Amino acid sequence: xxxxxxxxxxxxxxxxxxxxxxxxxxxxxxxxxxxxxxxxxxxxxxxxxxxxxxxxxxxxxxxxxxxxxxxxxxxxxxxxxxxxxxxxxxxxxxxxxxxxxxxxxxxxxxxxxxxxxxxxxxxxxxxxxxxxxxxxxxxxxxxxxxxxxxxxxxxxxxxxxxxxxxxxxxxxxxxxxxxxxxxxxxxxxxxxxxxxxxxxxxxxxxxxxxxxxxxxxxxxxxxxxxxxxxxxxxxxxxxxxxxxxxxxxxxxxx
Amino acid sequence: xxxxxxxxxxxxxxxxxxxxxxxxxxxxxxxxxxxxxxxxxxxxxxxxxxxxxxxxxxxxxxxxxxxxxxxxxxxxxxxxxxxxxxxxxxxxxxxxxxxxxxxxxxxxxxxxxxxxxxxxxxxxxxxxxxxxxxxxxxxxxxxxxxxxxxxxxxxxxxxxxxxxxxxxxxxxxxxxxxxxxxxxxxxxxxxxxxxxxxxxxxxxxxxxxxxxxxxxxxxxxxxxxxxxxxxxxxxxxxxxxxxxxxxxxxxxxxxxxxxxxxxxxxxxxxxxxxxxxxxxxxxxxxxxxxxxxxxxxxxxxxxxxxxxxxxxxxxxxxxxxxxxxxxxxxxxxxxxxxxxxxxxxxxxxxxxxxxxxxxxxxxxxxxxxxxxxxxxxxxxxxx
Ligand SMILES: Nc1ncnc2c1ncn2[C@@H]1O[C@H](COP(=O)(O)OP(=O)(O)O)[C@@H](O)[C@H]1O
Ligand SMILES: [Mg+2]
Numbered sequence: 001x002x003x004x005x006x007x008x009x010x011x012x013x014x015x016x017x018x019x020x021x022x023x024x025x026x027x028x029x030x031x032x033x034x035x036x037x038x039x040x041x042x043x044x045x046x047x048x049x050x051x052x053x054x055x056x057x058x059x060x061x062x063x064x065x066x067x068x069x070x071x072x073x074x075x076x077x078x079x080x081x082x083x084x085x086x087x088x089x090x091x092x093x094x095x096x097x098x099x100x101x102x103x104x105x106x107x108x109x110x111x112x113x114x115x116x117x118x119x120x121x122x123x124x125x126x127x128x129x130x131x132x133x134x135x136x137x138x139x140x141x142x143x144x145x146x147x148x149x150x151x152x153x154x155x156x157x158x159x160x161x162x163x164x165x166x167x168x169x170x171x172x173x174x175x176x177x178x179x180x181x182x183x184x185x186x187x188x189x190x191x192x193x194x195x196x197x198x199x200x201x202x203x204x205x206x207x208x209x210x211x212x213x214x215x216x217x218x219x220x221x222x223x224x225x226x227x228x229x230x231x232x233x234x235x236x237x238x239x240x241x242x243x244x245x246x247x248x249x250x251x252x253x254x
Numbered sequence: 255x256x257x258x259x260x261x262x263x264x265x266x267x268x269x270x271x272x273x274x275x276x277x278x279x280x281x282x283x284x285x286x287x288x289x290x291x292x293x294x295x296x297x298x299x300x301x302x303x304x305x306x307x308x309x310x311x312x313x314x315x316x317x318x319x320x321x322x323x324x325x326x327x328x329x330x331x332x333x334x335x336x337x338x339x340x341x342x343x344x345x346x347x348x349x350x351x352x353x354x355x356x357x358x359x360x361x362x363x364x365x366x367x368x369x370x371x372x373x374x375x376x377x378x379x380x381x382x383x384x385x386x387x388x389x390x391x392x393x394x395x396x397x398x399x400x401x402x403x404x405x406x407x408x409x410x411x412x413x414x415x416x417x418x419x420x421x422x423x424x425x426x427x428x429x430x431x432x433x434x435x436x437x438x439x440x441x442x443x444x445x446x447x448x449x450x451x452x453x454x455x456x457x458x459x460x461x462x463x464x465x466x467x468x469x470x471x472x473x474x475x476x477x478x479x480x481x482x483x484x485x486x487x488x489x490x491x492x493x494x495x496x497x498x499x500x501x502x503x504x505x506x507x508x509x510x511x512x513x514x515x516x517x518x519x520x521x522x523x524x525x526x527x528x529x530x531x532x533x534x535x536x537x538x539x540x541x542x543x544x545x546x547x548x549x550x551x552x553x554x555x556x557x558x559x560x561x562x563x564x565x566x567x568x569x570x571x572x573x574x575x576x577x578x579x580x581x582x583x584x585x586x587x588x589x590x591x592x593x594x595x596x597x598x599x600x601x602x603x604x605x606x607x608x609x610x611x612x613x614x615x616x617x618x619x620x621x622x623x624x625x626x627x628x629x630x631x632x633x634x635x636x637x
Contacts, residue, residue, distance in 0.1 A: 095603030113292050113326075120329050124322045124358045132359075140602055159288045159321050190357055191321060 003030040005162060005194050006051065011060035013043065013050045019058065020046045022220040026213050030161075033188055033195045033208050035228070038215035039243070044198045047215065048166055051196065052086050053077060065161060082110065085155030089166045091147040093139040099126065099150045100135035106157040125153045129183060145176035149183065156187070163187075165197040169204050181207045202246060206232075214240060266290045266317075270301070277309030277340070280331070283316040286324025294327045298334065307340035315346035325358050391599070398517075398595050402525070405518040409526075420523040428489040428524075429531025433538060436484055440539040443480060444468050444546025452555055461555045465565035468547035469540075473570060473578045477539040479626060482585035485532055486618040490593035493524055494614035497597025498607040506598070516598075525590040532586035533579045540578060581629060585622050592618045 006028035013021040020043040028034045036044050049055045051062060053069050062069040065083055067076050093102050103122045107113065113121065126132055129149040139147055148168060155163055168184070169177035181204050188195055199205060205212060205228050212231070214224040216239065224231050224240045232244035242249075266284040273279065286294070302310075312331055314320070328344065335342040347355065355361075374380070409416045451467050497520055500506050509516050544566055551557040596614040600606045 096605040111288070111292050113295065117295060117326055117330060120363060121322060121326050123363060124325060127359050127363075128322065128357070159323060190354060 002032075004028070005030040005065050006196070007061075007063040008051075009061045009063075011047075011050065011062060012058040013046055013055070013060075014058055015046075015055070019220065021215065023060070024215075024222050026222060026225065028162075028194060028196060029211075030194055031188070031192050032210045033184065033197065035205050035209040035212040036196065036198045036215065037200055037205060037212055037243075039200070039217060042215045042217040043220070044200075044215060045166060048164060048196075048198050052084060052164055053080065082158060083161045084164060085158070085160040085162070086164045087148065087151045087155045087166070087168060089170055091139070091151030093147060093151055093154065095139050098136050098138055099131065099142070099153075102139070102150065103154045103157055106154070110158055125157060126150075128156070128187065129153045143176075145172050145180065148172065148180055152183070152187075156191075156193070159191065160193070162194045162196060165195065165199070167199055168197060169199060169201045174203070177201070177204065178207070184208055202244065214243065266294065268294075277311065278305075278307055279311045279313055281313040281315070285319035286317060286327060287319065287321050288323040291323035291327050295330050298327070298331060302331075302334050305338075307335060307338050309341035309343070310335040311343045311345055313345045314348070314351055317348065317351055320351045320354050322354075322358055325355060325360055328355075328360065329363055394599065395595065398598065399591075401515075401517045402521055402591065402594075405515060405522050406525070408518060409522050415518070416526070417519065417523050421527050424524050424527035425531050427492070428485060428528055429535055432485060432488055432535060435488075436481055436535050436539050437542045439480060439484065440472070440477065440542040441546040443476060444472060444543030444548075445550055446546075447471065447476075447543070448547035448550035449554070452550060456555070461551070461557060462561065462565050464547060464551055464555060465544075465557075465562045466569040469544050469566040469570050470574065472543040473540045473574045475626070475630075477543060478536050478578050478581040478585060479622060481532060481536045481539045481582060482589065482622045483619055485528070485535065485586070486589045486593075486615055486622065489528065490589040490614045490618045491611045493590060493593030494596040494600075494610045495607055497594055498600035498610045501598065501600045502603060502607060521590070521594040524594060525587065528586035528590040529583050532589075533582035536578055536582035537575075540575070577633070581626065584625060584629070588621045588625065589618045592621060 004027045008027070009025050010023050011021060011025070012019055012023055024047075036047060038044055046055075050057055051064075051069075053072075057070050060070065064080050067080050069077070069080055072080065093099070094105070097105070100119070100122050103125050104118050107118050107121060111118075123132070123135065126135060129152050131146060131149055131153065134142060134146065134150075139150070142150070152163075165184070168180055172180065184195060184197070185208055187193060195208075197204075197208065209228050211226060212224075212228045213222050214231075215221070216223040223237055224235060228244065231240055235241045235244070266282060266286050268280055268282045271279040271281065280298075310331065312328060317324075332342045344355075375383075448464050448468050452461065452464050455461060455463055455467075497506070500520075506516050506520075509519055548559060548562045551562045552559055593614045596610040596617070600610045
């Protein structure tokens with residue numbers, strides 16, 4: 001039996017009074033690549049914001065590695081934050097710092113390593129995401145794919161147990177995006193990090209996902225869960241098979 | 255041969271074996287990760303300091319997990335060995351551990367890595383750089399004046415092309431919303447001025463002239479200047495930040511490709527709104543200052559309110575009021591112009607927006623004072 005690392009129970013998520021997801025439950029296992037997918041506007045980003053504690057749930061529980069995120073005091077919350085890393089859609093690197101300084105930021109804050117050790121460590125992190133040689137570049141001087149990788153290096157700075165990705169392939173060309181997928185798979189394999197990815201890129205999903213859940217706008221819940229390939233070929237739900245086979249809505253288009 | 259007892263650093267244990275023939279061996283056991291790496295590094299640094307080493311061997315046979323923090327410990331050990339010119343060797347790494355070392359280029363992580371930012375260039379290079387930058391700033395400044403004038407002319411010829419909604423909103427933000435703070439500051443300023451001058455004037459029994467002093471000084475000089483400085487701080491900075499952020503997020507480019515002239519779209523409403531509301535604010539500022547002076551006059555100097563008002567009206571000419579009004583309009587133009595100009599000069603990210611905002615406020619205040627001096631001189635010789 002594998003360890004459950006994220007446990008979501010009866011989560012009602014939304015903004016203020018407006019409910020976006022109504023009573024969803026699922027588990028994420030340790031070491032797996034877990035993909036949250038669904039059409040635009042179904043609440044994928046909303047779910048992610050709840051999972052990383054940016055928004056408190058309306059009701060329900062989110063348990064991350066044994067700690068309850070939804071009812072945590074400040075101390076537990078800090079503890080949970082140390083276990084997770086997030087790669088934001090726009091990479092969110094600080095524009096005034098070099099890549100090395102961006103990656104070093106959390107390390108300097110949370111460990112008491114000497115300065116020269118931090119530099120070696122940063123070098124290793126950037127090696128891991130194939131950015132060796134770009135230590136002294138500013139974020140504005142590198143391409144979108146490189147920014148994503150640098151953001152990933154920063155998210156991994158403290159070797160969190162769980163990494164969250166918001167639309168990692170958005171805005172990248174297919175080649176770069178496939179490269180990022182490979183990097184995710186590679187890091188998952190060598191570090192054993194649990195990855196939770198929000199995306200709707202089919203190619204990406206088939207390449208990386210061990211397991212997916214699919215959210216639906218109309219039922220405001222999960223309409224499918226499991227291996228993406230199996231869902232593509234065997235799902236009875238018309239919307240699910242439509243999504244995985246990239247068929248448009250009947251009546252859409254000319 | 256000496257052997258120390260196994261030590262524990264959270265989940266990672268190690269023991270140290272000192273063999274006169276083989277040299278020092280460190281035998282590690284368990285997981286080496288972010289939690290225990292800093293402690294291990296510190297302990298090893300303390301242990302190996304001032305120690306005669308001929309060779310250092312690290313035995314990883316029982317290390318079950320190693321990540322980049324663990325690898326860092328090994329690099330540290332290797333560096334320490336290199337410092338005293340001792341041989342360094344890693345033994346018995348398990349498959350997974352060896353793979354990790356490989357992935358992280360352990361062999362190639364050399365000692366001298368420095369992330370120092372590029373050293374600032376020499377003084378001549380910087381001087382030349384600054385010259386070019388200011389030249390380009392000046393060029394932009396001139397072309398910006400041109401484009402603002404063209405846009406204004408265009409809007410005068412085609413009044414319907416003015417974005418009326420934006421202009422009204424801007425008038426509200428720049429004018430109406432600033433009224434309380436302008437009123438309060440002017441009131442206090444009038445109060446202070448009356449109070450300070452009364453100390454002098456009382457000696458001559460010339461209390462009533464406090465009214466003249468406050469009203470004249472405020473309407474001609476301080477009213478317009480104070481109002482302009484407050485507006486520069488409130489709205490000039492807002493103009494720069496708004497346009498700067500739009501520049502960073504490519505909204506200005508989007509306007510351009512949609513066929514809008516960014517100057518006409520963004521600058522003209524702000525300019526027109528400012529030129530309309532700042533003079534009005536100036537009038538309010540004068541009124542509140544006179545009120546402040548009157549409070550002192552009535553309660554401290556025992557003047558009657560009617561005598562104070564009478565004296566104020568006797569002192570002020572219509573020209574003084576118009577002059578203040580006119581200066582308010584000129585200052586408004588300067589504030590809106592500098593704010594927008596700085597906004598359009600933003601390149602890069604958040605830090606650049608901050609610089610633009612600062613520089614918008616500082617330049618407008620400087621320009622306000624400078625223009626005021628020039629106008630005073632002109633008035634002196636011409637009026
Ligand atoms: N900050 C917000 N406040 C209120 N509603 C929001 C907010 N952000 C998103 N929403 C709404 O939540 C729904 C889901 O949005 P989101 O989670 O961003 O979808 P997606 O699956 O495309 O990431 C949308 O209907 C959107 O209108
Ligand atoms: Mg989204």
